[in-house]
Amino acid sequence: MKTHVKALVVGGGAVGTSIAYHLARAGWSDVMLLERDELTSGSTWHAAGLLPYFNMSFATTHIHDYSIKFYKTLEEETGLNAGFFVVGNLRMAQTQERMDEYMLYAATAETVDVPYEWMSPAQIKERWPLVRTEDLKGAIYHPTDGYINPADVTMAMAKGARQRGVVIERKWQVDGYEWAGDHWDVTVTKMVERGGNLVPSEEKEVIQAEHVVTATGNHAQRTARLLGLKIPAIPVEHQYIVTEPDPALVEWRKTNEQHPVLRDADAKWYVREERGGWILGPYERNAPARFLYDVPEAFRADLFPLDLDRIEEEYMSMIHRIPSSETVGLKDDYNGPICYTPDGNPLLGPAPGLRNMWLAEGFSFGITAAGGAGKYLADLMVEGEAEIDMASLDPKRYGSWMTTEYAARKNEEAYEHVYILHHPDEERPACRPLRTAPAYDRQKALGAQFGCVNGWERPNYYGPLDADENFDHDARSFRRGGWWPYAVEEAKAIREGVGLIDATAFTKHVVKGPGATAFLDWFTCNKLPKVGRINLTYALTSAGTTRTEYTIVRLAEDEYYLVSAGAWTAYDADYLRKAAEDKAPEFGYIEIQDVTSQWGVYAIAGPKSRDVLNELICDAEPETALSNKRFPWLTMRNIELKMCPVRAIRVAYTGELGWELHHPIEMGRYLWDQLMQADEKHGVKPVGARAQNWLRQEKSYRAFGTELGRDATPVEADLPRFIDLSKDFHGKDEMQEIGVRSKCVTLLIDGPEDCDPWGREALYDGDVRVGRLTSGGYSVAFGKSIGMGYVRPDLAVPGQKLKVRMLDQLWDAEITEDSPYDPKNETIRKDG
Template identity: 35%
Template sequence: MECGLPTSTGRRSRSPIGSRKPSTVRGHGRPVLRSGEPLNQQRHQRGRPDAAPRAVLRPSHPGPRGPPEAHAGHVGLPRGHVGRGAAGPVDPGLRLRRLRGAAPGQVLGERSRCRVPRLAGRRGEDLNDGDVSNVDQARAVIVGGGVAGASIAYHLTDLGWTDVVLAERSDLTSGSTFHSAGLVGQLRSSVSLTRMMMYSVELYRRLKAETGVDPGWHEVGSLRLASSAERIEELQRLAGWGRTFGLPLAIVSTEEALERFPLFDPEGVLGAAHLPTDGYVDPSGLTMALAEGARRRGCRILTGARITGIDIHDGLVRGVTFDGRDPIRTDVVVDAGGIFANQLGRMAGVEVPVVPFAHQYLLTEPIDGVHPALPTLRDPDRLVYFRAEAGGGLVAGGYEREPAPWAWDEQGPSAGFNNELLPADWPRFEPLAEGCFGVIPAMQSAGVVRMINGPEAFTPDGEFILGASDIGGFFVAAGFCAHGIAGAGGVGKVMAEWITRGRPELDVWKMDFRRFGRHYRSRTYARDRASEVYATYYDIHYPGEERRAGRPLKMAPTYARLADLGAEFGEKAGWERPNWFATNQDERFEELRPRGWAGRHWSTAIPAEHLATRERAGLFDETSFAKIEVSGPDACPFLQRICANDVDVPPGRVVYTQLLNERGGIESDLTATRLDPRRYLLITGTAFGNHDLAWIRGQARPADDVDVRDVTSSLACLALWGPRARDILTSATPADLSNETFPYMSQQDIVVGDVPCLALRVTYVGELGWELYPPMEFGLKLWDILLEAGRPLGMVPAGYRAIDSLRLEKGYRAWGADITPEETPLEAGLGFAVKLDKGEFTGRDAVRQAAATDPGKRLSCLVLADPRSVALGNEPVFADGEVVGRVTSGGVGYTVGKSIAFAYLPTDLAWGGSSLAVEVFGERVDAEVAADPLFDPTGDRIRS
């Protein structure tokens, strides 16, 4: 059990289906990081989310949690003591001197070779049966002998790829693995990541019996403390989320938590979450067990084998070269290089945006009451974690508000940084130390054996980096954000499936290497984004919350104009996008504010913009949408082969379609507009352009005469929707916009004012309207023309939060939430967009087979009894007290006046009238399956 849950997020699904859920901008009780600026000192304080930032040398909590006498003196440690006295802080210089003096020998050089026996690495020769010096070819070469590389080798050999080499520049575990704290928490921020963690636990349980090597797995459970009402709400949400996986997560009282971990101070603690199947593992032991399993199936392990180059020919991997040994011929290279991942990536011509951060924790001397069966403990309000250490001591660390990126620039870590630690940084650790002492008072009198300070690779969005690159045969598995030990089993399984089968079983788009745009090539941008991820690791992440680092970066031509209109900007894939406009706020709608978390980042402008679009018209800037041009003599047959719908239509027609994988799962959800016999324009979601571009290019065969180009930056996009849309646009163009001349799902080239536009009559909100695509340089002019034309008819500028509520009540799906590569169009209610009789296409056989049987589940529309209780995504759905599904996305439909949620349900419950319940923050709210869509089910308005 680790971080809090995000809301469901999806992509913009095209007419007539769905959208990626937009979100608001402001954080709550969180630090703000702007490009080039350090994080401020603000902390999420117990019961004081609005408290002013504290000075860095004060405790990271409002005050002691125990009786005054327990905190009257300074914290007792060998050779000195430090702490906050009852009368206030002591002299900062004295405090730091005493804290540094707590552990003899901790004044380290620029680097410090690890001398802690339990952390020492091992050489690969110990694992090989014979001489490996003459290895000159392999089916795959995995670069990096940490836990990820060993797990990939284990799983590749398990799938039958026995001719595998695991190459490590130094000793196994000598990078970040050897100094990891080893905590394993299963419940994470996404379905797929949670499943990966659960698989890891299953694997760690059996490794010793399978390999004969003890991974040091301790299934002691975990406790996550809550000391504020907000944190209790987070735990309630976690409990519901865990139930959808069958995890035995329970909310327990403070007293029950103390029975399991008697050492923590209960003062101010309101409760805890307990997950008995969590635990911790010895990172080095785990790596050795995985490596042994791989070796037994044929993997050859090379240590002291530093890679100097990756041979690329015609965009394909052909081999690797080494320092001091002969090259190895191979068609597959896996970059599992940890903090060196970007340097390895550059050898193949790709940028891997990992940023190393110095991460610290203490190893204490034995403490009375510490034993191996203690659960791991996290107190996110104090930013700290704990686990028992061999011999009766504690591991105690955390995630400070002022992170320390290390070797993050163009050069990266030096080649000689192997099996080493960084100097102890006591001033930076002091706030965490005080948090530790506040949680576990016994640490005040315990000696410190050692401060461990080692680099851990983080990513700009806090998700792993996994999968294929644009170079054929070059894969990446890196950026594990300090929970790579917990995820190692799942990472190895996913990567092995990706390499051997072309795709993993799970939907791992959030972790897909190709999600990053070109702007992540900037090391300062990647550093700033990753710094914010690290500093807010333990924060409560509320729905609609926006990260601030590195913004603004990508801006539409209208950006300044939107700002003048009071736009509250969100960010998606680097693009600034208006979530709503302050000028549309209307206090009459305050009574509609959703309860709890859903109402935190919300504005009365959202229902105002929603209703204005339904009743009159809304003007939306959608320039950030990804735009892909497919052209060439084979453009039509190529798209016919990869699209589920029939795209062999006359020029000027728009087709809504999915792109399926071989299993029939939905890889992409977009519109294809045929511009001329040899050219199509595909429109897809802002954050998924890289994914779709890679997927489409990956389907091309050598004989296909087709060109696939990203043209996102060439075209702006403004959408005009609402019952008055035709009247408004007619006043600005001589084009005939009648149904007879310009029908629904068609395209024409028109001129609006003086602006040439590609006009698509499509809808995303369930209303009459057009999307207008002018050349980018005309975007601002077009906005001004339309705004002036629409004002007299009551049109308003509107944002993405209104779009999301409009699409919900119209029943439009959101890719990444409601539809994913794990669901078929039939399960998602999109069978109308599949043409099984058009000829062969990817996924056709799987869909045809599914059509002949009961799919087992179906995406359904639920209406909650309380219109202000809003499901945010991932909540459990109950029938007769049993979990039968999980919410994929939810929100309020302001026209129908209902709280709406989508969820996959067993087919016998998926039809109108079924009575269910949705658990919203621990409370079960009655719900009913409703006919989908709730608004305009006949579609008359979009064709009016």
């Protein structure tokens, strides 16, 4: 066995072999893969092998698309047939709402060039007469995918990896990881067969690896324990059954190609052809999580007992949809563990807090994702960044607050939601509320309907109280939901009066010490503010794209308060700390503190916001304390609002006169009550995140995770005013070398009367697709839909007419000037 390698991949399923293959293809010649048993002996062996394109995520759609195309090339390269049956995928809809979901998905698919076709019930019946269609609304059909043999594709990738120099060792288990400063010492033990079990022997080795990738599937909790991490990848039972041959299918196949994969999402199942019969795979309720702490030594390529009672409803619905299956007997059954994560997306990227340790865990659709996961993770490792923004898959999207119980319950929920309508405004209920700000109960009593951001409960909007029996707070829609008119009123309140937003979920860090100023000057692309001032700035990746957006408040010469997106606390903390550790020898001591849970935040905004604060402020000259002279725009002051000390920042994400009120979190309820007491006099209205999102688009404020990400530079985001090219900063040369491939713009849209864009739609110039939206919503200032997105640079000019795809139609859109609402920032600078 080799004991010194460039990269060690741990895990020999489809994901691990793909990573090893793609690392070698990317030019790393010294790669080794370890598998504790046999290749494919984990979840890969009992996977059904489906390759569903369907995904609402831009990044994940890219990953699935790459996999499907890549698998078709393996036989030519390796001589092994990967068992890919390109039979197509028919995803049926029983309701118009399901068709709305497909239309929104299709808008995302279109931006990645995924082919699809729409089919009516009559067209389905004519082409595939075994399917009952009278209760269908229609379907979306993908002609280029189908299903694949998981073992065959894994072996083909393994052969391709070996051909490129990868060493694959079986029956070796990792028992320890230790970072030695510039490499990992990985202790491994030879596994041997004994009494039908696989057990450790006395033979051990230590492998020195510059990089390690864990792709350990169902064993992710053991991996987490060895690395001292929390990894919310826990398996859930997934069962499917195989029927005896269906005479009607056998007869039909005499004159037809293989039947396409069928998905009846409203019935929560997939069905595909298998040796003249059918495979039914349901995603039923109450499937339990397994192996919360470890996989038993005796569990190898094993299965759980089938629970037919649990899938009876789905089985009967298959008989309804394919009537000929009613008299067909059962041939085989499978009930095996499939790893999930709380949001259903894999954990793919650098491990938190560790150097050169990469995670590839939690693949609930591992066969579909394996090819693309290997390609884009290899890009991250070899090139420093991938061509797509991988943040939505990053392992650090879950913080240290996450527990085993949380992961298990949320993973069960993610399994159950595979075929539940994926509304853009959906909020899943499991494990909530968990992280709550002090005013949570106050807000709930006012009708707040909450969303979940990094575990925090955050008001999305304030609807009517429960006494209104005609309003369903749980109603979701792909169009304007029941919440929409309430968000409109909230947005109007900020534009016309005063609104109060709970922004406690914001990520907050303190960076201080002798090296803090030099470090942050190198780490971010804008000038650093003077003491008492603030600046908006960006930290770049090594490839020159946008890694994080920060509002930086300078508290002292060598002390800074950094505010960033609430969804990315661990993600931002890890990057910040690792960068500071790297630069400390050059710049001096740098101390970083995550103070997110120490500070609550209320944002008060609107023409009357100063009037409200004047009622509360304790100052020798209260009438001038908040004036432009004493408290200018883009400054910070320590003030007192009655009995609450406040770090007040004069900035407003809504683009109105306003302040962020950062306060000791334990005083959050008191301060909320004081602010809301001004309601009777000034009309203070509590406002949720949805209205805020609309308002920031009227100001063309970019948001991290939508307009800002690792697939575009700040220049491409059209933010030159926040880039100081007179200084050196991390990623500067790479950013300039990229140039401008596309450019961020704001558009006003004449869309349908009952729908606004969600930020996933394709943009057209005539018949040519020229870009995509990244955000969308409604503008109360202009009385129409609004969106932000990226287009070809030559089209990024105000007045340019485009089209946007919504509900499978093209609607008129026009690029506006940046900040179409109050472009001169007169309202935000209003004096008083």
